[in-house]
Amino acid sequence: MDSPVPQPGRTARSDARRNREHLLEVAGEVLAEQGTQASLREIARRAGVGLGTLYRHFPNREALLDALLRQRFDELTALAETLADTHEPRTALVEWLRTFLAGSTTYRGLVTDMIATIDDESSALHASCAAMRAATSELLTRAQRSGEIRGDVDHLDVIALVSAVGWIVEQSPRLVDRSDHLYALIMDALNTSRREP
CATH class of the missing domain: 1.10.357.10 (Tetracycline Repressor, domain 2)
Structure with a gap:
């Protein structure tokens, strides 16, 4: 029996959702340490994503x-x-x-x-x-x-x-x-x- 082929759109959305959730988790940790003025670059770095990815999810x-x-x-x-x-x-x-x-x-x-x-x-x-x-x-x-x-x-x-x-x-x-x-x-x-x- 053939397994279903993943839909490209679904995979991208799943990855985006995971990235967003991970960014929020890491942001919570960084903000708890450094406050609300913590570096967004630091949040992206710790999350293992580029700054552009962070800004795609959160424009500011x-x-x-x-x-x-x-x-x-x-x-x-x-x-x-x-x-x-x-x-x-x-x-x-x-x-x-x-x-x-x-x-x-x-x-x-x-x-x-x-x-x-x-x-x-x-x-x-x-x-x-x-x-x-x-x-x-x-x-x-x-x-x-x-x-x-x-x-x-x-x-x-x-x-x-x-x-x-x-x-x-x-x-x-x-x-x-x-x-x-x-x-x-x-x-x-x-x-x-x-x-x-």
Whole structure:
């Protein structure tokens, strides 16, 4: 019995898919070591592909970051929906923002890259970050309607404050152990009355 002859298009697509997945895996490793400003040439070198191959898959640094983070952002957006369905409004917001803070410090420089996309709709990261902002807005609105979170803040205020903690920790490793305390201070400031975050 003859075995099927591989279709040239299928082989090329399979190779391209494998290259893309391998590039993402290596990029995750390099960014974990060097931060979001790591050399794309270094990522391609470690992946064993040419720089042109990297650029065929990811036309710029933001596109690479977006692809690398999209799954994580999708998981965080789904978590926001789950928290909204299963937790009291304030608790859902607190847990969501704590998880958002942890995720925003995955790679050195990520907080800065995420904040930069707020007003830049042409950024490859904009759509993914917009979904995160929308999830924050929904949870914040619910917590405000419950009367437990101040009504004079919006989702961009909250994201900026929480991102500031991520940026501070990124700039001073000495403060890593203080991140929970800094986060608690922010949540305390957002409460309509003083209580433990």
